[in-house]
Amino acid sequence: WHEMRIRKFKKNFLFGAATSAYQVEGGWDADGKGESIWDKYVHENRNVVADGRNGDVASDSYHNWQRDVQMLRELGVDFYRFSISWPRVLPNGLSNEVNEAGFKYYDNLIDELLKYEIQPMVTLYHFDLPQALQDLGGWANPLSITWFEDYARVIFKRYAEKVKFWITMNQPNTICIEGYAGGGMAPGLSLEEGGAYECVKNVLLAHAKAYRLYEKEFEKEHQGNVGISIAVNWFDALVNTTENVEATERAREFEFGIYLNPIWGKEGDFPAIVKSIVDKKSKEQGFKTSRLPKLSAAEVKLLKGSADFLGMNHYTTFLVEPGTTKYESPSIEDDRNTKYSQGPEWKPGKSSWLKSAPYGLYKACIYLNFNYDYPPIIITEHGWSTGPGLGDQSRVDNMRAYLGALLLAIEDGTDVKGYTAWSLMDNVEWTAGTSERFGLYEVDFESESKTRTARLSALVYKHIIESREVEDNWAPSSLKIEITKNEKKNNNYKGEL
Numbered sequence: 001w002h003e004m005r006i007r008k009f010k011k012n013f014l015f016g017a018a019t020s021a022y023q024v025e026g027g028w029d030a031d032g033k034g035e036s037i038w039d040k041y042v043h044e045n046r047n048v049v050a051d052g053r054n055g056d057v058a059s060d061s062y063h064n065w066q067r068d069v070q071m072l073r074e075l076g077v078d079f080y081r082f083s084i085s086w087p088r089v090l091p092n093g094l095s096n097e098v099n100e101a102g103f104k105y106y107d108n109l110i111d112e113l114l115k116y117e118i119q120p121m122v123t124l125y126h127f128d129l130p131q132a133l134q135d136l137g138g139w140a141n142p143l144s145i146t147w148f149e150d151y152a153r154v155i156f157k158r159y160a161e162k163v164k165f166w167i168t169m170n171q172p173n174t175i176c177i178e179g180y181a182g183g184g185m186a187p188g189l190s191l192e193e194g195g196a197y198e199c200v201k202n203v204l205l206a207h208a209k210a211y212r213l214y215e216k217e218f219e220k221e222h223q224g225n226v227g228i229s230i231a232v233n234w235f236d237a238l239v240n241t242t243e244n245v246e247a248t249e250r251a252r253e254f255e256f257g258i259y260l261n262p263i264w265g266k267e268g269d270f271p272a273i274v275k276s277i278v279d280k281k282s283k284e285q286g287f288k289t290s291r292l293p294k295l296s297a298a299e300v301k302l303l304k305g306s307a308d309f310l311g312m313n314h315y316t317t318f319l320v321e322p323g324t325t326k327y328e329s330p331s332i333e334d335d336r337n338t339k340y341s342q343g344p345e346w347k348p349g350k351s352s353w354l355k356s357a358p359y360g361l362y363k364a365c366i367y368l369n370f371n372y373d374y375p376p377i378i379i380t381e382h383g384w385s386t387g388p389g390l391g392d393q394s395r396v397d398n399m400r401a402y403l404g405a406l407l408l409a410i411e412d413g414t415d416v417k418g419y420t421a422w423s424l425m426d427n428v429e430w431t432a433g434t435s436e437r438f439g440l441y442e443v444d445f446e447s448e449s450k451t452r453t454a455r456l457s458a459l460v461y462k463h464i465i466e467s468r469e470v471e472d473n474w475a476p477s478s479l480k481i482e483i484t485k486n487e488k489k490n491n492n493y494k495g496e497l
């Protein structure tokens with residue numbers, strides 16, 4: 001049996017590519033930039049980065065921004081998702097001290113993008129908190145809500161005229177669970193007694209405050225869209241037993257429901273199952289109050305509906321069963337009590353957690369539709385890791401399979417507005433350094449200028465963007481990539497998404 005129907009992305013579907021500041025910029029202390037939590041983390045823990053290549057220089061986009069835009073033009077993308085390094089523009093994190101030299105970098109990048117009709121999609125926060133704010137408790141301190149709101153105001157004021165797509169936060173679960181509960185991300189804390197859940201609450205409220213700020217002071221004049229990016233990998237029962245199905249529900253609610261429900265849930269607030277588990281365990285553990293902080297009625301209201309789109313970061317699928325070992329208590333692992341594995345037949349990427357299971361993207365989309373009432377979605381990250389080398393056929397296969405699954409999800413009613421390939425170029429994959437390559441363009445990290453060269457996947461992605469179609473058998477005649485003349489850009493940027 002062979003599926004003959006040809007599915008196409010609509011003309012106004014947006015295609016983009018993404019990076020983040022710490023992962024590509026380098027210039028970690030250039031021109032008055034303040035220290036970030038990642039700078040401190042990698043400098044104080046010299047062996048924490050797998051191959052020793054940290055973000056000090058990275059892909060050196062701080063100096064290569066013109067080449068970066070040239071690559072985006074070669075691909076023919078509609079938008080570029082990048083993040084602003086908070087300590088580059090506000091070195092101590094607060095708005096009393098502004099680093100004009102740092103802003104100049106983003107001025108140049110944004111102007112260059114607009115010159116070629118590539119829309120900037122700006123992430124305000126992608127894991128690199130100013131260390132000065134971490135010294136005050138970081139996201140575990142409720143003052144972080146105001147710090148972020150003030151930072152957002154500075155950025156909106158400067159760029160609202162030019163930027164129509166905003167993402168407040170990238171992946172609160174990575175920020176809080178991996179950063180504050182022993183997950184190996186900066187600042188490398190283990191605040192299992194409650195700090196990680198405080199972080200979740202504060203990050204969500206900081207997002208909502210920034211959203212409401214834009215809504216009140218900028219939206220009318222500038223007509224931009226503000227969303228948040230959440231890691232929505234798929235979680236399926238390992239086998240269909242009651243215990244596995246219950247464990248799978250816990251996995252979904254702890255991994256992404258805890259962030260989605262306050263914004264898109266019918267009643268708002270944290271998911272009932274998360275509240276009841278953590279409240280009950282906290283009591284048993286002798287805590288006077290739950291380790292999961294409450295959201296007041298006013299906070300529930302502030303959060304509900306605080307996004308114009310859901311930024312969905314999707315990479316892979318996990319199979320779930322109940323935990324099989326006794327986890328440390330108290331801990332989030334113990335609260336969730338799940339064990340994850342992946343299909344033995346799924347093709348592996350270079351990252352240990354990354355296996356190709358495109359059906360998971362389809363199922364995740366349908367789940368979001370049913371549980372959160374068809375939210376407008378932009379896939380703000382999807383990608384594949386390899387080793388070095390230009391012939392990245394496995395990335396091509398993965399991209400085609402996932403875009404095929406996405407087309408099916410769209411056909412079945414999912415409101416997907418756009419897709420973002422992670423990543424435009426090889427970069428510093430956090431503690432994996434450059435040992436896992438996610439780029440459509442290879443970066444030669446040994447070269448002085450961090451030379452970028454198009455991979456096979458760059459040419460295939462370019463062809464998909466041009467044809468709006470996923471053709472399994474298409475292959476370029478060479479790896480030479482050129483800017484297509486008379487590029488006609490999507491113009492769906494103002495007003496309603």
Ligand SMILES: CCCCCCCCCCCCC/C=C/[C@@H](O)[C@@H](N)CO[C@@H]1O[C@H](CO)[C@H](O)[C@H](O)[C@H]1O
Pocket residue numbers: 020023170171174231233313315340341342352353381422429430438
């Ligand atoms: C050996 C297989 C057994 C499976 C057991 C798995 C154990 C679970 C461990 C979970 C690890 C987390 C996996 C999820 C990762 C992604 O969602 C996450 N990396 C996405 O974040 C973005 O990733 C990009 C590429 O990795 C990029 O780094 C970007 O900055 C992030 O936003």
